[in-house]
Amino acid sequence: MSERLVVIGGDATGMAAASQARRLKGAGELEIVVFERGHFASYSACGIPYWVGGAVRERDDLIARTPEEHRERDIDLRFGHQVLELDPAGHRVLVRDDGGTESWTGYDKLVIATGARPVRPPLPGIDAPGVHGVQTLDDGQELIDTLTGQESGAAVVIGAGYIGVEMAEALIQRGYRVTMLHRGAEPMSTLDPDMGALVRKAMDGMGITVVGDAEVTAIRTGADGRVRAVGTADGEYPADVVVLGLGVRPATELAAAAGLPLGEEGGLLTDLAMRVRGHTDIWAGGDCVEVLDLVSGRLRHIALGTHANKHGQIIGTGVGGGYATFPGVVGTAVSKVCALEVARTGLREADATAAGLQFVSVTIESTSRAGYYPDATPMTVKMLAERRTGRLLGTQIVGQEGAGKRVDIAAVALTARMTVEQMTTLDLGYAPPYSPVWDPVLVAARKAVAAVRAAGW
Structure with missing residues (x-):
């Protein structure tokens, strides 16, 4: 049976x-x-x-x-x-x-x-036509129907996480003037604030108005009942469409x-x-x-x-009667907004502190290719290592083409519980069109080794 x-x-x-x-x-x-x-x-x-x-x-x-x-x-x-x-x-x-x-x-x-x-706070006007969460294909279709039914105008994205920055790019591509409102000091709370600041600076350069420390109080509607603006404690931002990017x-x-x-x-x-x-x-x-x-x-x-x-x-x-297990994750994620690539894996400084870990953190500037090779672009890598053992705890990367997927090097190292010193000996692929002689992730690892030694261990 x-x-x-x-x-x-x-x-x-x-x-x-x-x-x-x-x-x-x-x-x-x-x-x-x-x-x-x-x-x-x-x-x-x-x-x-x-x-x-x-x-x-x-x-x-x-x-x-x-x-x-x-x-x-x-x-x-x-x-x-x-x-x-x-x-x-x-x-x-x-x-x-x-x-x-x-x-x-x-x-x-x-x-x-x-x-x-999607997080949908109980704000006045939150269910007005023109306010969209984006989680399912049905949600996406409803948003496209709204955008197709009006000329490009002003768009407000509430929230600056992965969905928020990706939707900001989508709206820029459709010709909207985009304002991003978020509660933190810097966008991308999945990064440390110093790395989030790099994302904000880049988004400003793309024409996206990024407003931090913004407490949204209401969605304003017009006589037709549709959204017309987003109100905050400090002001009001015109909006023909609102996208919620507050997480899930x-x-x-x-x-x-x-x-x-x-x-x-x-x-x-x-x-x-x-x-x-x-x-x-x-x-x-x-x-x-x-x-x-x-x-x-x-x-x-x-x-x-x-x-x-x-x-x-x-x-x-x-x-089906077989056997398989899921051991866990290291928290790897990659996103982009226009030409900017954003990646992280492992712990942020706040995560490491909450877990009771003592750590060192280092930040380095490098390039996606050999500096002399055409179209090399800047890249910032931040790395955390446990102070006592030198074990890698986390890596964050912000840069342009070639930056995002480099985080996979750190993701594998985290899964293998490698130390930053062990990482420096990794035999990564090299050619001038793809990286400098020392890959940016390994440059960060070398600097982390020095920081661990300077901490007295």
Whole structure:
């Protein structure tokens, strides 16, 4: 007799889990039902800003596998179906279909892949037409419809994280005058403030007005009810469109109501096999879970498609009777705004202090290529190392072409728990079109070694 797998959420984790489970179990052994409340599945949410900005021409270019392809593999993918309640004791979920009918569906195994929700503060006017969060393809389509229906004018981006800076670029590409409002002293709070200052300076040079220490108080609307400005404690900024880039929170309301375990940041807690703690027949992954930070040893909520897809593969393997685990992350992320590339991995200074680590930090200036080679561009690398051991703790990079992906060197070193001295002997590829003789990351490592020795260890 076949078992039934129910998956809540049809994006990266959910469909990867369903597909991997199907590879291991035939339709006669495992029935797979996926409930997706939206209208799209298996898409790249990370690509939405580039679709909005025009670098990606068609919405369907972001879809990795069509619904028809999933259904041909005997995966029952149901759009417009929202799960309203979980009943772990009864092994069932309450679902409302697109016609409004509610019914219970039983399961033998359950995957929770509900993702995350954009932070939407309870401000006056926050739900006015022209105010957009950007998390799903449906969100992206609504924003494009708004932009297509009006001439380029003034745009305000609230928040200066990854989504914020990427959407600022998208709006610049569409010809809007862009103002970015954020609460911190510098944009990109995932960086240390000194590195965030480099991002602000570069964005100013692109024509983006960056306003720090801005406390948004209201979204102002016109006589037609549409957004016309964003009010702050210090002034008002005209806006024909507003994009929210305030980050996301785990979408775990259903899990919380069902009594499933949540962490300090609101994400579901799982074991290494991505099973929800205390439940052998429920798995969870993607943006709705917390994962182990391999550098600090703490649990963190990190919403990235790279992790979500890996979680899905691991979950599908477990559901299908195999064995796989997810050991944790080092917190690697790369972004860009126009020509500027921004990357980080590991801990910031504030993270290291919160974890009780003593550290040294160094910053170096270098170039993307040999200085004599044409089109070499400047690059700034900041590196943190543990004071007592010299273990690498984190790296941040801001520069132009060739800067961002260099952070992968540090990501591998962090995963391997290398010291900065060990990093200096890495045999990296070299040719003048690609790097100086000493790669900028290794220059930073050398300087970090000197700082560790100067600290007396």
